[in-house]
Amino acid sequence: SPASDAPDSGGDGIGGTPTAGGTLRVLQNADFSHLDPAQGFDGGVNNFYRLIYRTLTTQGTGEGAEGTEIVPDLATDLGTHNDDATEWTFTLKDDIFFEDGTPITSADVKFGVERALDPSISIGSPYAKIVLDIPEGYEGFYSSGPLDSIETPDEKTIVFHLNQPYADFAAVVAQAPFTPFPADAGVTTTSVDQQPIASGPYRVTEYQRGSTLVLERNEHWSKESDDVRGAYPDSYEWSFGLDGATIDERMIAGQGDDRNAIAGSVQAASIARIQTPEIQERTIQGLQGCTTYMPMNTTKPGMDNPLVRQAINLAVDKQAVKDGTGGSQLADIATTMMPPTVAGFTEFDLYPSDDFAGDPEAAKDLLTEAGYPDGFSFVLDIRNNPKMQAQAEAIQQSLAKAGITVEFNLIDSSTFYEVIGTTSQQHDAAITGWCPDWASGATFLPPIFEGTQIYEKGNSNVAQLNDPAVNARIAEIRAMTDVDEANAAWGELDEQIMELAPAVPLLFEKAVMVVGSNIAGAYAHAGFSGGIDYVSVGLADPEK
Amino acid sequence: MSITSPRTISIPVPGATLLEVEHLTVTFPTSAGPVEVVQDASFRVEAGDTLGIVGESGSGKSMTSLAIMGLLPRGGTATGSIRLNGHELLARSDREMRRVRGDKVAMVFQDPLSSLNPYYTVGRQIEEAYRAHNGGSRKNARNVTIEALERVRIADASRRVDHYPHQFSGGMRQRIMIAMALCLEPDLLIADEPTTALDVTVQAQILELLAELQRETGTGMIFITHDLAVVSQVADDVLVMKDGRQVERGTAEQIFSRPQAQYTRALLAALPRIDDPFDRLKGTS
Amino acid sequence: MLFYFARRILAAIGVLLLISLFTYAIFFLLSPDPAVQICGKTCTPERIDQIRSQLGLDLPFWQQYWQFLSGIFTGRTYGEGAAAIQCAAPCLGFSFQTNEPVTDMITTRMPVSITVAVGAAVLWMLAGIGGGLLSAVKQGTGWDRGVMMTALAGISLPNYFVALLLQYVLVVQLRWLPFPQSVQFAEDPLLWFQSYLMPWLVLAFGYAAMYSRIVRTNVIDTLGQNFMRTARAKGLDAPLVLRRHALRPSLTPVVTLFGMDFAGLLGGALITETVFGLNGVGKLTADSIAKNDQPVIMGVTLLAAGLVVIANMLVDVAYTYLDPRVRVKSA
Amino acid sequence: MTESILSAKHVSKVFVTRGDGAVFAGTTRFTAVDDVSFEVPRGKTLGIVGESGSGKSTTARIVAKLIDPTEGTLEFEGDDVTKPSGRALAAFRSNVQVVFQDPFSSLNPRHTVEKIISAPLDYQGITPKQGKRALVRELLERVGLNADHAQRYPGQFSGGQAQRIGIARALAVSPKLVICDEAVSALDVSVQARVINLLNELQAELGLSYVFIAHDLAVVRQIADTVAVMSKGRIVEQGDRDAIFGHPQHEYTKTLLAAVPQINPEWELERVRMLAAEGAVE
């Protein structure tokens, strides 16, 4: 099975348990999107937030499912709820402080959420907006004041009122916008992005956007109150703006300070260079936990015919797409929409072919049946970045064999999601990816296939699938209060959706990382797009 | 030291042979093979005397004088013999020639604007020449310079020394070039068409000045021009050139009253005349 | 003379205004809606409208342009109330992607670009003038051909190609140099030097190639001038003739070029900084273009244009001192 | 025949120069030609002499209608052509032609001789009876050039030949008046003489009128019937050639004439005698 290709790199990650102390360096291509947890919303920055922020709950540590499990953080447990799961109560631990030494209270958590609801910054995780009971017209703390649906009966207790039953709410409060901030310390909408206020084990001491970021220990954080974070190094130092190939070369060379460095996934080009035993010893791998897929706009002529979409599913040479992405070390072939890291993942392949190389003949037959004996052509929206172009070129080549012509519409990286998320601007298909916000089908299938979630702008149901049966089933599963039952149901729904073929699942991409020789405790965290878990990594010997 | 005080040591004996050129040939390589722009020219200049060289444009007048200076343009080679005060010049290296140039031989170039460096004041350029051979303080050089400028009738010379070449008219520039040569007090002065840009009136003054200089210092002079009338006034001997060849040589009187070569005769005949529009030779042709 | 300066400055301001207007108009017409960008992944049309009105993006073009212009002199405030964002003068705009004033972003990166530009300029002036002079004086010899061939190669090789080649050979293969890092001189002088050496060399190679060709032509041209003959006729030493009479006329025109090129580099060596991962203004530009961070792109475009215009002005003024012919004409 | 073909009355030209496109640069005014009046008799030659910069060329350009005078009037064959209409200007152009100072620079180096000579015909839309090509051959022969040279380029001719091409071009449209601005100054004395000769022949044959400008007094003396002496933009003296050269009235004319270098008359006489003797021998 493709998913089981994922190599096992050993329980506690590389180099055993780290020793406390030293400076850990991180080489990174692009800066973090935002230091403000209300704004940042991707695997990389969520991983980073855990160093400086804490939330009521958080993801666990460890490889695979261990890492995606939700565990208590600031809260003593995963919360208690009323019968229909519309009211959730959490109790804060003792010994929790901001970087200036003031204790973190329930009011600070409440303020953090209210602040994050300000429209000018609420571009991060949307779940607070979706599930909390928020009155019409509420525009965050600064415009609309406190929110009634969050109660703080005392300093340690916080109660959330939801607008719907939500069994998974413990995972929602792990989202970054639930980060507490002192309500009376002059925090504004924009101040946090420049000067964050730490609740986690580190605080930001130096930040030059696009160049460097330095973290030092937050003296007021107590190890006792935190079961999740190892927090081994004394400081972290990021260098941003490095070219991808340069980072790889530096990590491979591993000279000087780079021995204490970690970095993101290597580029395809570097895979061949890390095959020596010495470097393999310093290499870790993991699934990113996302799916790269090609949604097909089911409202477009031709594409509205399921037969056509199935034909395309049959014809795509996923092996070539994989090669273009960097081969077997950087990607597994996807036949399902949900990635294996999501709870309830069920494996199936509705459109099989030998070696996943596509079946142009079968596709041609289906096309003829659909009324396109002379072939079919469509426009594919792709992003102006080398990897995606390579994937698109592979798709173009393989579909050509089935008589399907693909034209590219190349969109600038920065505006790609905006364009394909605008129903009037998107074309027949696109190459995009989706990651769950936590390991549940609830954060995977509905955003990309639920008919009620088609928006004119900012749309993520790029296929614009609006199938009554699918919509109904989603509503049913959502109402389930038993999380396990719901997870299994998502897995079945995946197959049901793929029968309609609204998208071609392409790849489950992997992260392959080379770390410095003095690094210990590094492993790929499935909850953070396969990035190295920052709170668990450290140096083997800080004196080196 | 004032410019007007003659340097007794260097005063050549009048009538002694100053420059002796024999079988001078100047060759340039071109895409169509070597071209002899001066062929087998021989002449001599006595101290205190003036040799006039006339000839049509391109006949090799300038090249002859540049060959004497050892300043032929790139690629040009001179053969034959050029002796100054009995010393052969052609065999000398550029380094050795440097002691001759400016000191023993000075030249007034044909094109005065381009012959002055536009980046420096005229004063500086004249001082530079003077100090290269006489040393001394800048102040003294400056005084010499101003004096020289006054001699060539540059009005307000003490102010004008600090002006740049482009601030002077063509005629003034030509006079500046002459001033530069004057302050060097050379044994031999080569003046290549020094009065072409001048009004007839100023021309007359300059010619007088040059004659005066010769009288005082006994300088020998080569005066190049295409103006036959001018040459008839200044030259003791005349050399007529055409197409690089020396057509005729003789005293001024010989050349003008008893021209032998066809070309010289034709040249004289074609001369437009101010005094009588009806050419007296009409009847003879 | 005073008139001349005043005129020059006025003209420069005019050009700058025009450039700002042009740039602004282009971005106004072409760029994606910043409101949509600010709005992010999960966004509603109402929210977009709200952002638009908050930032004044719904105002007519001229009004927006005027706000932008006046921001440069008086600073400006984006939005209202508690969410208001201050951008102090000289405000070249505000990046909503990074939540930073563009001016700050540029000033923090400027030292890197200055280091790159100054180092490269020193190298290329030395190599360009030296090479050109050598080539001209030894015209037609092996020296001349060698220098000119190298120069031709320098002109023909795209700088990204040279940069990568250099990095591949010196760093990856030979390991003579470390990968360039943005360090400050005070931190680690050796690493600083090693980090900037390749960028300097790459930039200097291209410019030196151009300059040596120009210098060679100028010197040969000057050597053929009649005034050089006059200088020799005075009996001056050959080196003196070259130094005093040939050099100045040959190098004066180079000043014009140098001003432009140096100013252009101060505005960021886009490709070189990107290839070597140096966080200068050029890299900022490249990054901003990749992210389509419109205010930043506009800011650096204006900065770069401004630098070129100012350099042009200074060069013109310098010229009046260097070339007496110009000096007197304008006086 | 003293009827005048061209007359200029109180013509002045003021040049206004501005600093290089400057916004505030001041302007300078320079009067190059100052209240000049003269007449050109039909079939005769008016010579204009004067030092460099005295306004001779400017006068010529005004008369050729290449620039407009600031003040004054111009009459051609009795018609006022100071501000001619388009049609009148075209007619004027076909009657008045110019021969320029520098033979080479006034001929487009990229055009064949034929194209150069026939250009005025093209520009004025005239088609000669005998055909363009034939006319060009005829003109070439008339100015003493080989008609087979029509396909050559100016660079392939000597200065004197080139100057004759310029004359041929001027004759192409059968003008009545030819303005020669230093038409022989750039030529060797020998070639100069030949060109002057040609001009004289043409005048005799075709009844052309000339305005002949030169700074060389001797040349003017050879060709002009009446002479105007210019200094600093003004005509200081004008009149019959012999009167001007024989009995100059104005101080300026006198110094000018006095400063002209001359060959020792003794030598001249001797030479004439010698040559005459030789001629007798032959």
Next chain:
Amino acid sequence: MSTVPSELAVESEAKGALPTGGAPTPARRVIATLMKSPAVVVSVCIIVFIALLAVCAPLLAVITGWGPYDFDKSAIDSDLGGIPIGPLGGISAEHWLGVEPGNGRDILVRVAYGAQVSLTIALSATLVTMTLGVVLGMVAGFFGGLADQIISRVMDFLMAFPTLIFMIALLSALPAGNRPVLLVIVLSIFGWPYTARVIRGQTMTLRNSEFVEAARASGARPMRIAFREVLPNLRGTIIVLATLAVPGYIGTEAGLSFLGVGVMPPTPSWGQMISTAVGWYAVDPMFFLIPGTFLFLTVFSFTVLGDHLRTALDAGDAA
């Protein structure tokens, strides 16, 4: 009355036949001079070779059996990140210059098709800038006054612009559309002032020349003077400028493609190939060196040719 001595007439007539030989159509002579220089011969050979490569790209695809977009999975190693199998970037009998990593496309064929794209863009941009530059430069130089003021200010303005930044910004902001056409337009907008400036200067000199005055005296109208009298004299300049513009545009196009705003994939262009190769430079240097070398050789050859052409024409004019 005759003042011409007969001897003189004969003499000068005899030698006046062909004194300088400076015919203005020295094309043959210029070519002869050029061909004497080995550098020029080599450059011309390279240019001809590249041009042939571009023209014969489809033929090459047939001969090698690989189209420019054909993947060859067998030529790359999927387990090693898609690196070409075999030494020197997979150079083999099958793939003469190796293959691209990740997809196994044939580099030779793509270089050939890339030559097509790069040359077409460069030549078109040259054509457009030359036309614009010559016409506007001539109008500015010839008519002067207001026209000159306007055109000169526009030129100043365009030349003060940080061109590269602006081209990139503009291209990345513009919809992808037809990229080659867009590139030509953008290159031309920023390129013409450099031509126009030179042409303007020369036209101003020519305008004051006597033959222009002569044409005016002959009754020519300004437009005819400009195009019939002035234009032919700009020929040499135009040829040289064009020869030097071509490599400039090839380089710029490659640079823009390198920065990701040039020609769009899968269409190959050299700059775009180099840009893709950047990530692979340490693993598969051939992938980076081959298109780079082609780019270098082309630019180099055009520059050498332009240089020599200028020298030859200068000498021709001086003769």
